[in-house]
Amino acid sequence: xxxxxxxxxxxxxxxxxxxxxxxxxxxxxxxxxxxxxxxxxxxxxxxxxxxxxxxxxxxxxxxxxxxxxxxxxxxxxxxxxxxxxxxxxxxxxxxxxxxxxxxxxxxxxxxxxxxxxxxxxxxxxxxxxxxxxxxxxxxxxxxxxxxxxxxxxxxxxxxxxxxxxxxxxxxxxxxxxxxxxxxxxxxxxxxxxxxxxxxxxxxxxxxxxxxxxxxxxx
Amino acid sequence: xxxxxxxxxxxxxxxxxxxxxxxxxxxxxxxxxxxxxxxxxxxxxxxxxxxxxxxxxxxxxxxxxxxxxxxxxxxxx
Amino acid sequence: xxxxxxxxxxxxxxxxxxxxxxxxxxxxxxxxxxxxxxxxxxxxxxxxxxxxxxxxxxxxxxxxxxxxxxxxxxxxxxxxxxxxxxxxxxx
Numbered sequence: 001x002x003x004x005x006x007x008x009x010x011x012x013x014x015x016x017x018x019x020x021x022x023x024x025x026x027x028x029x030x031x032x033x034x035x036x037x038x039x040x041x042x043x044x045x046x047x048x049x050x051x052x053x054x055x056x057x058x059x060x061x062x063x064x065x066x067x068x069x070x071x072x073x074x075x076x077x078x079x080x081x082x083x084x085x086x087x088x089x090x091x092x093x094x095x096x097x098x099x100x101x102x103x104x105x106x107x108x109x110x111x112x113x114x115x116x117x118x119x120x121x122x123x124x125x126x127x128x129x130x131x132x133x134x135x136x137x138x139x140x141x142x143x144x145x146x147x148x149x150x151x152x153x154x155x156x157x158x159x160x161x162x163x164x165x166x167x168x169x170x171x172x173x174x175x176x177x178x179x180x181x182x183x184x185x186x187x188x189x190x191x192x193x194x195x196x197x198x199x200x201x202x203x204x205x206x207x208x209x210x211x212x213x214x215x216x217x218x
Numbered sequence: 219x220x221x222x223x224x225x226x227x228x229x230x231x232x233x234x235x236x237x238x239x240x241x242x243x244x245x246x247x248x249x250x251x252x253x254x255x256x257x258x259x260x261x262x263x264x265x266x267x268x269x270x271x272x273x274x275x276x277x278x279x280x281x282x283x284x285x286x287x288x289x290x291x292x293x294x295x
Numbered sequence: 296x297x298x299x300x301x302x303x304x305x306x307x308x309x310x311x312x313x314x315x316x317x318x319x320x321x322x323x324x325x326x327x328x329x330x331x332x333x334x335x336x337x338x339x340x341x342x343x344x345x346x347x348x349x350x351x352x353x354x355x356x357x358x359x360x361x362x363x364x365x366x367x368x369x370x371x372x373x374x375x376x377x378x379x380x381x382x383x384x385x386x
Contacts, residue, residue, distance in 0.1 A: 029379065029380070030344075030378060031373075031374065031377070031378060031379055031380055031382075031383050032380075033370075034304075034341070034342075034344070034345040034349070035350055035373060035380045035383070036370045036373045036383065037349070037352055037366075037370060038304050038307055038308050038311075038348050039304075039369075039373050039380075039383060039384065039385075040305060040366055040369040040370045040373055041311060041348065041352050041355065041366070042311060043369060043385060044317075044360070044365060044366065044369060045311070045315070045355070045360065046358065046362045048361065050315075050318065050320070050360060051311075051314055051315070053312075055314055056307060056310045056311065056314065059309075059310035059313055059314055060306045060307065060309075060310050063306065063309060063310065063313075064306075066244040074235070105247075116365050124227050124229070125227060125327065126327055126330065127343075130288075132315065136301065136309070139343075140253065142343055145276060151229065151271075152229075152271075152272060152275075153277055154277070154281065155277045155278065155281075156277065167278055169326070170280060171278065171281040171282070171286060172281070172282050172283075173281070173282070173283045173284070173298060174283075174284045174285075175283060175284065176286070177226070177227060177284035177285045177286045177287065177289070178241075178244065178259060178261055178287070179241070179244045179286065180263070180286055182239060184272055213311045245322075
């Protein structure tokens, strides 16, 4: 019964629309100071001719269209085509553009996971992320907890994500401190010989490209 | 740490690492941060061992951390 | 596992940050400096995009795009338009 909503006090607080749906929480909460600032900044920029409303709408669409599927397609190509993989490891930005992904001026470095090496990405200074390829970062990536612990105790962090690596595996943490952004080329899972690129891409999770996960097995 | 915008994380200050690769020259963020005309500074990816960063508290001393550091934060040893 | 569908106002902050950066009104380093200057407790008290709009605003004022007075006046006008984000949009 998709149109039924439990009659919790939460719904009373927010009210229901005439069709019986709760209003979206983000638009019917009391207007906050920071939302007022966003509206004011946006309106002033538009009025002064610095930016247009269409540019803002277009940028939101561009960002919404970016998702981990883009990165997964790049990874699947690298697993399938050794020449492409070599180009990816030499210049990940150029290789991504070659596949038609508009990643802007981003300086992208791909690092490869192998049987003996596992890479992990963090930005301790803020929350730099290969957003032009993968979309916006997950909330946990932006937490102070992840940003501080990933450099000090990466193995404990990985265990919490369900990634248990032997002591013999070398962990390489990459702190995005300046102008580079990183993406991980996960190790190709066993049992995937002969699989087509679109099927391979479905094995590549966002976390596998950040290093907090491994590629799925088929 | 000195006050102001500094693009070298505190946990790396005074630690020894090796240059993993040069990355080219980029505008100095510590000038860009204040809207100043920024010189281009060489940027390097520097690799540190966890043993160097955390001593006995390191989970695995041979694991590594790579960070991008500008030339003016590095001292040749 | 993220459980976060970004709200429209957050997406707009993100878009303003990218567009203003691309137009050269400020640099990402200027944004980072403003974020750091808010101090450690800003991280406890404010959400990610709350901190970012504050940093964007700080940099735009410094760049002379508009004045603090213009901002303050506009924010008061907006408060008078309506009680919710949707109602406070102009037209």
